Amino acid sequence: MSKITSSSTAEYFAKNLQQVGFSSPTKAVLTTLKEAVDNALDACEEANILPELTVSIQKLGNGSSRNTDLIEIIVEDNGPGIELEDLPKVFGEYLASSKFGRGRCSRGQQGIGISAATTWAQLTNATGVKVISKTKSMRKAVTATVDVDIKGNRGLLKNKETIEWDRPHGIRVDFRIDGRIQLNGDGGLLTYLEGTTLVNPHLTLHYKLLDENMVHVERVSDSVPEIPPSTLPHPHTMKLGEFMTHAALFGKITLENFIKKGFSRVTDQTIKAMVAKGLPRNNLNRSLAQISEEEFKKIFQVIQETELVNPSTKSVLTVGEEGLAKSIHRLGEVDFFSVVTRKPTICDHKPVVVEAAIARFLTRGDPDTPVQLLRFANRVPLQFDKGACAITRAVESVNWRAYGLMQPKDSLPQGPFVFAVSVTSPFIKFKNASKETIDGGEDLIEEIRRTLMQAGQKLSRHIRAEDKAADLERKLQHIEKFGPILVEGLARIVGATKSREERAEEGLKKLLGREASDAEKAMSDAEVKLKSMQDKEKRKFGSEVFEGKIFEKKSEGIGDVESNENEA
Amino acid sequence: MNKTREIRVRELKKDIPKIAKSMCDTMLVDLEKARRPVLEAVKCSLDNSFYNAKVGYLTPGEKKVKTELNVSSVQKMARTIFVLEILLNNLSASVVNNKREIYYIAKGLIRSSMHLKPLDFDDQNESDSIIDFICDMLEVYREEMNCFANDRGGQTYSKQLVVTEHLSDGTSAVVDLGQMGTTPFQPKNRPQSFKLKGKGKIEFCLVIESEGTANTLVANGMHTRHPCIIIGAQGVPSNGVRGWCKSIQDQLKVPMYFYGDLDAYTLQNIFRTLKAGSAASLIRNSDFSAPDVRFLGVLPEDVKQYDLHCYNVNEKDPVEMRSLKKAKDTLENDPFFQDKKNKKLADILRWLIKEKKRCEQQAVFSVDPKDPLILEKVIIEKIKKGIFI
Numbered sequence: 001m002s003k004i005t006s007s008s009t010a011e012y013f014a015k016n017l018q019q020v021g022f023s024s025p026t027k028a029v030l031t032t033l034k035e036a037v038d039n040a041l042d043a044c045e046e047a048n049i050l051p052e053l054t055v056s057i058q059k060l061g062n063g064s065s066r067n068t069d070l071i072e073i074i075v076e077d078n079g080p081g082i083e084l085e086d087l088p089k090v091f092g093e094y095l096a097s098s099k100f101g102r103g104r105c106s107r108g109q110q111g112i113g114i115s116a117a118t119t120w121a122q123l124t125n126a127t128g129v130k131v132i133s134k135t136k137s138m139r140k141a142v143t144a145t146v147d148v149d150i151k152g153n154r155g156l157l158k159n160k161e162t163i164e165w166d167r168p169h170g171i172r173v174d175f176r177i178d179g180r181i182q183l184n185g186d187g188g189l190l191t192y193l194e195g196t197t198l199v200n201p202h203l204t205l206h207y208k209l210l211d212e213n214m215v216h217v218e219r220v221s222d223s224v225p226e227i228p229p230s231t232l233p234h235p236h237t238m239k240l241g242e243f244m245t246h247a248a249l250f251g252k253i254t255l256e257n258f259i260k261k262g263f264s265r266v267t268d269q270t271i272k273a274m275v276a277k278g279l280p281r282n283n284l285n286r287s288l289a290q291i292s293e294e295e296f297k298k299i300f301q302v303i304q305e306t307e308l309v310n311p312s313t314k315s316v317l318t319v320g321e322e323g324l325a326k327s328i329h330r331l332g333e334v335d336f337f338s339v340v341t342r343k344p345t346i347c348d349h350k351p352v353v354v355e356a357a358i359a360r361f362l363t364r365g366d367p368d369t370p371v372q373l374l375r376f377a378n379r380v381p382l383q384f385d386k387g388a389c390a391i392t393r394a395v396e397s398v399n400w401r402a403y404g405l406m407q408p409k410d411s412l413p414q415g416p417f418v419f420a421v422s423v424t425s426p427f428i429k430f431k432n433a434s435k436e437t438i439d440g441g442e443d444l445i446e447e448i449r450r451t452l453m454q455a456g457q458k459l460s461r462h463i464r465a466e467d468k469a470a471d472l473e474r475k476l477q478h479i480e481k482f483g484p485i486l487v488e489g490l491a492r493i494v495g496a497t498k499s500r501e502e503r504a505e506e507g508l509k510k511l512l513g514r515e516a517s518d519a520e521k522a523m524s525d526a527e528v529k530l531k532s533m534q535d536k537e538k539r540k541f542g543s544e545v546f547e548g549k550i551f552e553k554k555s556e557g558i559g560d561v562e563s564n565e566n567e568a
Numbered sequence: 569m570n571k572t573r574e575i576r577v578r579e580l581k582k583d584i585p586k587i588a589k590s591m592c593d594t595m596l597v598d599l600e601k602a603r604r605p606v607l608e609a610v611k612c613s614l615d616n617s618f619y620n621a622k623v624g625y626l627t628p629g630e631k632k633v634k635t636e637l638n639v640s641s642v643q644k645m646a647r648t649i650f651v652l653e654i655l656l657n658n659l660s661a662s663v664v665n666n667k668r669e670i671y672y673i674a675k676g677l678i679r680s681s682m683h684l685k686p687l688d689f690d691d692q693n694e695s696d697s698i699i700d701f702i703c704d705m706l707e708v709y710r711e712e713m714n715c716f717a718n719d720r721g722g723q724t725y726s727k728q729l730v731v732t733e734h735l736s737d738g739t740s741a742v743v744d745l746g747q748m749g750t751t752p753f754q755p756k757n758r759p760q761s762f763k764l765k766g767k768g769k770i771e772f773c774l775v776i777e778s779e780g781t782a783n784t785l786v787a788n789g790m791h792t793r794h795p796c797i798i799i800g801a802q803g804v805p806s807n808g809v810r811g812w813c814k815s816i817q818d819q820l821k822v823p824m825y826f827y828g829d830l831d832a833y834t835l836q837n838i839f840r841t842l843k844a845g846s847a848a849s850l851i852r853n854s855d856f857s858a859p860d861v862r863f864l865g866v867l868p869e870d871v872k873q874y875d876l877h878c879y880n881v882n883e884k885d886p887v888e889m890r891s892l893k894k895a896k897d898t899l900e901n902d903p904f905f906q907d908k909k910n911k912k913l914a915d916i917l918r919w920l921i922k923e924k925k926r927c928e929q930q931a932v933f934s935v936d937p938k939d940p941l942i943l944e945k946v947i948i949e950k951i952k953k954g955i956f957i
Contacts, residue, residue, distance in 0.1 A: 475639040481686035482646040487599065489649035493592040493656065504599035508637075511602055515639045 021113070021436075022120050025068045029179035030192060030383065032073050032120065033057065035113035036173050037196060038380055039090075040077035041203065043171070047080040048224050051200070055207040057189060063178030064124055071179040076172040081135035084142045084160070091118050091129050091146040091173075092155020117175060118155075119148045124178035128158075132172040134165050141165035183209060187383045195374045195381030197330050198357070199422055201323035220326035225317055231426055232264040234311045234349040235303045243300050247288050255291060255299065256284040264311035277306045310346040316353040316424050318344075319379065321540065324357040324420075331418060335360040338458035342451050347443035352425040354451040358417060358459050365416030371405075373412060376422035377430070377438055388431060390440025391421045394448035403456035404463030421448060461530045468523035479512040584708055585656055591705075592649065599637075607635045607645065609704035614847040614901055621909035624859025625843075628850035633704075644698075647687050648705075650674070651698045655713045662736075664714040664757070671695040700848070709852045711807065716757040721802025722809035723752030723779060725786045728770045728795050729820075732763040750786055752800075755812035760855060764819040772951060773797040773816050775861065777828025777838055777929055781943070790944045797822070805842050807849075810856035813842060817858040824858060825956060827947060830866035831926035832895035835916060836902075839863055844904050864947065864956040866927050868919045874935045874946065878925040888926075895921055912957045 021031030037053065044051035056074040063070045082090055091114055118128045127145060134141035145158040183190045193207055201221035208214045235243065250258050259274075260266050275281050279302040283295065291299070319327075324339040337359035344353040365372060375382040375391045386392050392412070400406075400413035407413040423438060431439040440448070487508055491501040595605035610616070611631035618627050635641050654673055658665060665673065671692040678684045689695045703710050710716070727746040731753065734740050745753050746767060756762075774796055776782035782800030785791075791798055797816060801809055817824055826842060828834045840846070843861045845853025871878060881888045895917045898905055905914040920926070936942045950956060 478639050478642055482642040485684060485687060486642060486646040486649055487596075489646065489653055490592045490596045490599070493589060493649065493653055494596055496593075496596055500596065500600060504596050507599040507602035511599075511604055511637065512639055512642065 022116060025063070025065070025178060025180040026182045026187060027384070028120055028124075028177055029057070029071050029073065029181055030187060030189060031113070032117040032175050032177060032179075033075065033189060034192060034380070035117045036073065036075035036175070039114055040075060040079055040171065041196075041200060041379075043079035044077060045224055045227055049079055050202055050204070050219065050222065050224055052078045052204040052219075053206070055193070055205070055209075057181065057207075057209050059181065059210060060176065064126075065178045068124075068178040068180060070125065071177055071181060073175045073177065074172065076170060078167065078170045081133045081138070081169040081171055082131075083135060084133070084144070084157075087131055087133060087142075087144060087146055088155025088157050090155075091115060091131060092148045093153055115148060115155075117177075118146060119150070121175045121177045122147055125176045127176065128156075130174040132163070132165060134167055134169050134171075136169050138169075141167070181210065186386060191374070192381050192383060194331055195376065195383075195420070196379075198324070198327050198374065198420055199319050199376050199379045199381075201319065201327040217330055220330065221323050225319075228317055231311055231351060232262065233427065234308070235259075235263050235266075235300075236308060236349040237427065240297060240300050243303075244293070244296050247296070250288060252287045252289045254285050254287060258288055259303075265309045267309075270306070270308060273308075274302055274306045277302050279303075308349075310349060311351055316344045316351045316426070318353050318424065319355055319422060321355075324355060325537075328357050328359045328418075328420075331359070331361070332364050333362040335362050335416075336459075336462045338455045338462075340451050340455045340458070342447065342454075345447060347425075347447050348441040350425055350427040352423060352444060352447060354447050355422045355424075356448075356451045356455045357420040358452075358455045360415070360417050360462075364418065367406075367415055370412040370414055371417040371419050374418060374420040375438070376420065377428050377435065378424055379422065380435070382436055382438070384436040385431070386437075389437040390445050391423065391438060391448055393440075394445045395419060395421065395452060397445070398449055398452050398456065400456065403460035404467060405456075405459075419452075421452070423448070458533060461526070461533050465523070465526040465530045468526040472520055472523050475512075475515060479509070483508045483512060582706075582708065584706060584712065585659060587706055588652060588656055592652075595649075604637045605645070606637070607648065607701075607705055609633050609635075609701060610707060610851055612700075612704055612848050612850045614903075617847045617850060617903055619844060619903035619907050621907050625845045625853040625857040626847060626850060626904060627853065643686070644701075647689075647694075647698050648701060650677075650684070650687055651695065652702050655699070655702065655715060658714045662714075664716060666716045666718045667696050667699060668692060668718045670699065670715055704851060707851050709807075709855070711758055711811075717806040717808060719802075720755065720757070720806045720808035721779065721800065722755045722806070722812050723782065723800045723802075724755065724797060724812070725750070725752055725782070725791050725799075726770070726797040727791055728767045729753075729797055730765045730767055732765070734761060734763075752786075755808050757808050759808060759812035759815050762815055764815060766820055766822075769795055770797060770820060770822045771795050773799065773813075773820070773822050773824040774864075774947065775799045775801050775813060775824065775826045775842065777801050777803070777826070777834060781929055785944055785947075788940055788944065790941075793944075794948065801826075801828075801838065801842070804837050807852070807856050810842060810845070810858070813858040813861065814855060817860050823951075824861040825864035825947075825951065826861050827864045827929060828866070829926065829928050830868065830871065830916070830920070832891045832898075832917060832920050835863075835913065835920075836894065836898050836905075839913075840902075840904055862956045863913060863916075864950055866929055866931065867955065867957065868916060868923075869955070870932075870946075870950075871925075871927050874932065876927050876931040877934055878923075878927045878931075881924040881926060883924070892921055892924070916957075 021034075022028045033055065037055070040053055041051055054074075054076045056072070058072045060070040060072050062068070093115060122128045128147035130143070130145050132141050132143045140162040141164070142160065143163050144160045147156045147158060149156050182188050185191065189209060193205065197203060197205055197217050202219050202224055203217075204219045205217045206214060233246070238246065246262055247258055250262055253261070256271060259271065271284065275284075279299060283291065283299065318341050321339045321341045324341070325337065328334060328337050328339070337357065339355070339357045341355045342353060344351055346352070373386065373392065373395060375386070375389055382389060382391075395412060396410055405413040405415055405417070423444070429439045431437045438444070484505060487501055487504045490496070490504065496504075595607075598605040609632065610628045611633045612628070616629040616631040618629055619625075620627070635644060637645055651670070651674060654670060654677070671689060674687075674689060674695055678688045699710060699713075699715060703713060724745065729745040731743045731745065732740055733743065733756070743753060744767070771794060774785075776785070776798065779800035779802045782798050786798055790796070799809070799813070805813070813824065816822070826839050828838060839861075841857075843857060843859055845857040849856060866876065870876060881892060883889060899914060899917055904910055905917060932943045932946050935946065939945070
């Protein structure tokens, strides 16, 4: 028999980086950027700081692997910074996270991503991540390189130095990895940055990609989203093993206390209901340590059969309709838009909130191509494996033709639209560790559908008003084109006098004019309805936000050439 | 053009130019008074078709299609009056055109006058439907508007048939088909105007679906061994072929048989049109159908008796499946197949739907591959034994 050895978590991930988003050189660049930005945003929000991020991605030369380039990814934030002793844990140790299993709507959840990025850098470029960090209490910033000790699953600090850094606090990470750059398309870096901008109205972002000019995107909200307190899990969402592992975290407390304290919304009433379903009353006062595996199994089964109150929805966080309405103008010149934030609800026993923003842009998209679908889970863009995602399935299941959009059967609708759908929940179920697709049950898909249909109804007001205007135009053109030809033909066949012909033409105009005025009325009715909806939205968001005026000034710099560009 | 004697399809008691003019005048008066003119035409569709075996062809019911002037119909009305003017001009000048030519005449007129551009036709189907609408509205035959089909078919062979044609200059031409060898006689657009005579007894008239197969029978001398008339229908019979068969039936009073493929298309679209006309031509079926024609084959019993090769209907082929679906609809909606007199024809449709098979008219050649006359022999045997419907 061959010798059985055990491996560290770092060893496992180092061999299976494809499972966490490093399956190709293109994805490696995007995943590294994504992990660095997610961490920066989470850190700012935790510290109640309005985030200002600077991103730079450059090609430095050829990569060490075939068909790759050496890519430099720099992300700098104005977050609280990290103490020197914590740097190895954050960047070099797997599953060392302040967020693991806390039941909060943070972007990162497990503490894998950024360490995986360091590992990738180390594997492909023989050096980990170069970090500059400064906390409020530091006089000078610290800089070091963090490597991953793959055997021991811990971070190693190298080249420590203290340096002058003209920032009050923040972090700057510098990854050099083998990769390839894709800017546009579903998996593109620009798509990621635009998506991140959309769902983070409070973010100011500066980015420079390759030789493009530096782009500045100003924040459109001055309030840091308040991350709601964490929520406890719901027993109906757990498997037996998870239930027992969860119990192990609570030490020697009684079963009753464990059930009450370890789960969301379990009350005395719930305990009574469990007893009624067959939970032995004498077990309630026993210590968890005394309960056998067999007994745990029975307890678990009883809990599954008992009807329980759904967990609280207070733990979910929303971007908000106003935030989305403001933020959507940062993606381009909006023709019209529709935003919907649903009330938090429970899907498959988990608190969830779904939001959608649909916008038609003057300068993006094509009438004959599918809409651009931006998917978000806990405000992180999802960019791969679109077809398998619950959000895509929900979008395809809506009959968009009813709202005036073209839609091939069972497919995404078509047109120059951006559809952004955001699902936020402390317990999002993904199909894979790289968190690329949401694995949604029927409840969640239905909730997303309802959100989209609500947004679709608002959208259809605009489209209907346009259709009516086009109908009127068509009718007027028809009258002008065919009326005189008809009368002339009749007059020629009959041999009518000029005066008869003129009278008939007048009569024809009257007749068809009546119809045109009907069409005009239909158009003005549609416009009245649209205006009433717009007025409502203007009252809600403010007219400047609604018309995108406030962005004209703040967005001036977008795409402008900066003469003395200082890189991040 | 010189005033010439008009060759007529029927004794028409209508003055077409006068009716058309009066209709246009009514429209003009309506417009002068700011009233909506309405154009009314016989509804030419299956739901307005009636069949009485004693009459023998599909006749129109009471339903009418009304087109009232509005923003949506102004284009159709303008096109109708535009094409009507072209047809009236043809009538007054006693010139004829086929549908394709009318399409190009219309396009030429539109090209020569910029303000007519909105009327332009994208393809011939658009101008054809306007021509049909005009005929349905005036309740006249297209031929009476001097407008004919593009291609006619109906090549005819016989040793006995003599056709007398009255020409527009008042003279007559006598055509003895027996003197034409294997050259076919081509019926005209208004075959009802021919006078037909047989030199001796003509035993039957055989209409073959495939022009090529009709040619084979003639080349092998069938018409020299049997006193008969052989016609190649060339698919769905045109007005010319339908009128020609009607004339042969009425004037010569000889038994007429149709021989074609055993499939739903042949039965519904070719044979039914030849025998009883079609729903699209309700107003002219009386002069363009030969109700006495019998379906000689291929019959389902022929398949069994002669062990004929059949093809299975390809269920993945949308065209073949559509044809079967149409057969089901026909059994439910077509008054011709619903009439008890035509029960045996309806039974063939049921057989086709059930068996999902089709048999081609040429399959008889597999009965005795060494006998080039096998088809002739089978046809004669079937006629003699009365194996037809």
